[in-house]
Amino acid sequence: MEKILEVKNLTKKFKHIAVNNISFDVEKGNVYGLLGPNGSGKSTTFGMLLSTINPTSGSWKWFGKEGTDTDTLKKIGAIIEQPNFYPYLSAEKNLEIVAAIKGVPNKRIDEVLDTVNLLARKQDAFKTYSLGMKQRLSIASALLANPQVLILDEPTNGLDPEGIIQIRDIINSIAKSGTTIIVASHLLDEIEKICSHVIVLKQGTAIYSGSVDAMSNTKGFFELKAENTELLISTLNQLNIFSSVKEREKLIIAQISEDISASELNRKLFEQGISLSHLQKKKESLETQFLELVKQTNS
Incomplete structure (x- = not known):
């Protein structure tokens, strides 16, 4: 341009x-x-x-x-x-x-x-x-x-x-x-x-x-919720496409390491017998990315 x-x-x-x-x-x-x-x-x-x-x-x-x-x-x-x-x-x-x-x-x-x-x-x-x-x-x-x-x-x-x-x-x-x-x-x-x-x-x-979108090297994260939380967490870990899977405020937060669409993830989990009641793909806020940048320059 x-x-x-x-x-x-x-x-x-x-x-x-x-x-x-x-x-x-x-x-x-x-x-x-x-x-x-x-x-x-x-x-x-x-x-x-x-x-x-x-x-x-x-x-x-x-x-x-x-x-x-x-x-x-x-x-x-x-x-x-x-x-x-x-x-x-x-x-x-x-x-x-x-x-x-x-x-x-x-x-x-x-x-x-x-x-x-x-x-x-x-x-x-x-x-x-x-x-x-x-x-x-x-x-x-x-x-x-x-x-x-x-x-x-x-x-x-x-x-x-x-x-x-x-x-x-x-x-x-x-x-x-x-x-x-x-x-x-x-x-x-x-x-x-x-x-x-x-x-x-x-x-x-x-x-x-x-x-702004490329400010962070991360690919974002998923917020998920299902009736069987333990099964959801173990299945997400087995997929080997998330850098971390944690529970936070009754939601499962899965940090993406290999990009995947929400529909594809939903399909994979459904095949494992997991029906999600909540699924949302998000990107870290600019504030989160800004603080991470500042942290990196201080180190």
Whole structure:
């Protein structure tokens, strides 16, 4: 696939090393998560890629072109800090000012307000908006110039559960239009719900870069339940396709070592006289995989 962004050995040193020799690629049309706790280097990385922070070393290409020049910035919509909207002006008037600065026709305003579900409130003053609405207006502002890439730094920070869900739905909607999105977050759950790919940062170092699904080498696990628990456990062990079989909270958890579909497993067990009352194939959560990665880098 076409590479939108290529980052090679990017490093930034202040009094400490904020970003340490990270490399990753972003392919067109995907949603990437830059995942890590506060202080892991996410905002510094964005700052360098948008040329607001000078790197100590390393390089990057946007759309195959070295660095970030004015023409490149026109293709990128970014929210790194809260935009300075005028509190007494309406959402529409604020976006008219942004449109004039970006050289974008005002006809785009209703389109982007509709995208972030604020069209019905476009005449209301910015100061009357909730925190979630203000964040959605920021996204609308970033979308005005119809960017090819949208960069969002902690877009759900400080929001209540309803606001988080609204932002998540908006990001998913924008992604479906083909826009490449890069989201920085410390929230594992949010990254898992919206991102196809993830770059995991720990103290400025990238400890993983790739698809969310491939983040773990494990093939997942089965949850099973049957009337005869002892027979189920012994039969699963005899199949020699599970690395472990354990009982947990009245369910049998079988870690997969050789991949098998749920229907095939059900058939094999039925042939051994076992009728299952529960069977579900699952993948470890991103949180489990993240903690395992951190554990590996600490060892």
